[in-house]
Amino acid sequence: MVWGVAEERAEPVVFTGTRRELGGTLVRGYGFMLPTIGLYRFWLTSWKRRFYWSNTEIGGDCLEYTGNAVQLLLGFLMAVAIFLPIYVVFFYLSTLSSDAAVIGYGGVAILIWFMMGYAIYRARDFRLSRTLWRGIRLDQAGSAWGYALRRFGWSLAMIATLGLIYPLMAANLWRYRYSNSWFGDRQFSFVGHWRQLAGPYYLSYVLVAVIGGTGVAMSSFVGTTITNLSGIVPTLAAAVPVGLIVLFYQSRELTRMFSAVRLGQAALTVRVSMFGLLGPYIRFGFAVIGAYVVLAIGGFVVLNALAGDAFAGGTFSLAIFMQHMQGSFTTLAAIIFGYLLLLGAFTMMSELFLGLGYWKLIASNASVSGLDSLTDVRARAEDKALAGEGLADALNVGSY
Amino acid sequence: MAIAARYHDGFVADSRAVGLEYASFVDTAALVILDAENGTEITRWDATDLYSVHGRKDELRLAANGQTDGARVVVRGQQNVARVLATLPLLTKKRREETGRQVRIAATATLALASVIGAYLIGVPLLASRLVWLVPPAWEESLGDTVGTQMEAALGLTDGMQICDPDPYSLANRAITRFGNAAMEGSGSPFTLDISVVKSDIPNAFALPGGRVYFFSALLDLAETQDEFAGVLAHEVGHVAHRHGMEQLISTAGTGALIGFILGDLTGISVAAGLGATIIDARFSRDAERQADAFAAQVANRMDFHPAGLAELIARVGEDDDFARAMALLSTHPLTSDRRIALEKLGQMRPTGLEPPFTTAEWTAIKAMCGPAGAP
Known part of the structure; x- marks a missing residue:
């Protein structure tokens, strides 16, 4: 054993993946998305997870993602089966009188909000049960319905208390997730407490209320009309500090809650700062601007080559341009392709800079102590009951 | 000379430094897993049972049929990986077969969707x-x-x-x-x-x-x-x-x-x-x-x-x-x-x-x- 007898020594988590490698995976994945009418997304998700998992090294050994695309595809088909009836209800409601439709839509929205809790939990279960470290599988017990009920109840309380109850909710949900997680035959535990969140949360709450309130109040004082947009300025000016305060709070919650995760004698420590969280957003902003400038230049060059005379004399002539497009199909294909390029560039940058940035930030600021105590953890029987995480996919809640 | 690797037996969460050797007889071949410190044999996996699972760049993760789900041999470094793959061409063949299987599944699913x-x-x-x-x-x-x-x-x-x-x-x-x-x-x-x-x-x-x-x-x-x-x-x-x-x-x-x-x-x-x-x-x-x-x-x-x-x-x-x-x-x-x-x-x-x-x-x-x- 390399890490000797000192039990208290914390092993840093190491992330070895590069942006370039993930970029290659994404470009290839988006390329395959077209001929497969979007179905390749299940394979792309699997490749992305293999990248993230296999490059995350704890105590010298990498995680392994054992899930595959077919499982995700099956889960998605199941979600379709659940969603079709909801869709029919939606359709029926849209034909009713306005009042009934509004009440009906509200009911469906509440149902979806509830189902999201279920989906989040199931998706987490799917990912954990397909994660291997040192040959031992992780798993999640507990009830997804129970989690959905808790989350739903807490969100009602959030509304009733204008968000003041948030620290209790957050700590409770973190506890439920982690105390129901398993590594082999050993159960995780969670030692966090809502009081650890109370300080930063209420401080941020008051600051956001004061700064945001001032900004909005000044805007309404100046008055905003279509012709005079200067009234928006105070609101926009308030948005920057409010955004920073939100990031500050997030950094406190992530630090304190992750650092409360225990696995027997092993303990996780994570330290992230507000600026650490801000970095990926700033890089993402520059990356999107850069990508769009490149696309715009590329698009201009291509159009100029195809229909040079439409741009003759420094002005753009729609009539000449349309002659070049030779009928509606070419134009439509060009519009769709252009749209897909813009969309692809955006999602790619958000994956490369926000997704990867966040994962790297957490991983490289995490360490685990007491790893030696884990050498006698034993494997449990395989949990094969889970087919995909379709509902989460359909509701767009599963990010990794 | 044995190739350095890490070994997880899939029963307990342990990670052992091992050496890999290739043993072949008249009609069988096996991957022999040796303890890195004293050279004693821990186990041997039949070559025909071996298959590779996805790992990061320049890392080869081997599993075998008949072993526990989590049993792995992990080979690191470009040279070591190349040596193992050269010794066990079956691995590359199986990987290709698996890719073919995935392509067929994706193509079938796409056709089904297109017809829908x-x-x-x-x-x-x-x-x-x-x-x-x-x-x-x-x-x-x-x-x-x-x-x-x-x-x-x-x-x-x-x-x-x-x-x-x-x-x-x-x-x-x-x-x-x-x-x-x-x-x-x-x-x-x-x-x-x-x-x-x-x-x-x-x-x-x-x-x-x-x-x-x-x-x-x-x-x-x-x-x-x-x-x-x-x-x-x-x-x-x-x-x-x-x-x-x-x-x-x-x-x-x-x-x-x-x-x-x-x-x-x-x-x-x-x-x-x-x-x-x-x-x-x-x-x-x-x-x-x-x-x-x-x-x-x-x-x-x-x-x-x-x-x-x-x-x-x-x-x-x-x-x-x-x-x-x-x-x-x-x-x-x-x-x-x-x-x-x-x-x-x-x-x-x-x-x-x-x-x-x-x-x-x-x-x-x-x-x-x-x-x-x-x-x-």
Whole structure:
């Protein structure tokens, strides 16, 4: 054993993946998305997870993602089966009188909000049960319905208390997730407490209320009309500090809650700062601007080559341009392709800079102590009951 | 020399430094896993059972059939990985087979999805036109009320549509009702027509589910002849007779579900879904427009007005430009020029000696319904 007898020594988590490698995976994945009418997304998700998992090294050994695309595809088909009836209800409601439709839509929205809790939990279960470290599988017990009920109840309380109850909710949900997680035959535990969140949360709450309130109040004082947009300025000016305060709070919650995760004698420590969280957003902003400038230049060059005379004399002539497009199909294909390029560039940058940035930030600021105590953890029987995480996919809640 | 690797037995969460050796006999070969410190054999995996699972770059993760699910041998470094792969060509072959399997699954799934889409594109409009006759007329009428209320709200009319001539027994209204009923005759429609000429600056006319038809005063002002007015009115009656409003609703619901399925976004919020749905719906409503035109042409076989007048009036509202031509796939209306040609053709074989739809006195009364025309 390399890490000797000192039990208290914390092993840093190491992330070895590069942006370039993930970029290659994404470009290839988006390329395959077209001929497969979007179905390749299940394979792309699997490749992305293999990248993230296999490059995350704890105590010298990498995680392994054992899930595959077919499982995700099956889960998605199941979600379709659940969603079709909801869709029919939606359709029926849209034909009713306005009042009934509004009440009906509200009911469906509440149902979806509830189902999201279920989906989040199931998706987490799917990912954990397909994660291997040192040959031992992780798993999640507990009830997804129970989690959905808790989350739903807490969100009602959030509304009733204008968000003041948030620290209790957050700590409770973190506890439920982690105390129901398993590594082999050993159960995780969670030692966090809502009081650890109370300080930063209420401080941020008051600051956001004061700064945001001032900004909005000044805007309404100046008055905003279509012709005079200067009234928006105070609101926009308030948005920057409010955004920073939100990031500050997030950094406190992530630090304190992750650092409360225990696995027997092993303990996780994570330290992230507000600026650490801000970095990926700033890089993402520059990356999107850069990508769009490149696309715009590329698009201009291509159009100029195809229909040079439409741009003759420094002005753009729609009539000449349309002659070049030779009928509606070419134009439509060009519009769709252009749209897909813009969309692809955006999602790619958000994956490369926000997704990867966040994962790297957490991983490289995490360490685990007491790893030696884990050498006698034993494997449990395989949990094969889970087919995909379709509902989460359909509701767009599963990010990794 | 043994290749350095790490070994997890899959029973306990341990990680051992090991050395790998390749042992081959007459008919069998095996990967021998040796303890790195003292060189004793820990276990050996039969070469035919071995397969590789996905690992990071320059890392080879080996598993074997017959071992526990989590049992792994992990080889690191480009050179070591290359040595193992050179010794065990079966690994590369199995990896290729697995890739082939995934490609086949993806291709099959894509084909299945493509055929579902194909069936949908043909099936939904067909199905919608059949399903629509299963919808109880009473429900469609109440739906028409809802749509009417929403339409009034969207047009900013707080106290409802302002009907030009509220007296149903006036000369103009009686003439219009008579025309509508005559147009509907023989269509087997369960609805009673309710045609209203309403005050509005927008030159438009439309039919709601359940038999209500609105004709806006701005369009009436633009109409120069009986043929034009009767043509548009007969066209709208055609929508009612074919129950296009309801059909469209069913079709839109169907395409929405399909697009959501393709993009995996069942809540249907993404722009791409909207674009796809627009193309399918636009195609569908262009067919509906053609059907309504054909209906108007049939009515013109019983009354003396030229159906091409319909296209004349539409042409006056808005001429097709290059952009409209380019966007034809996305547009819900066929190009006016195409419609005019089709209507001219339909109007060629009309019998002679028919009565005009309105008498001169009636047509004058209709033109005057909304007061003096705003436009010259």
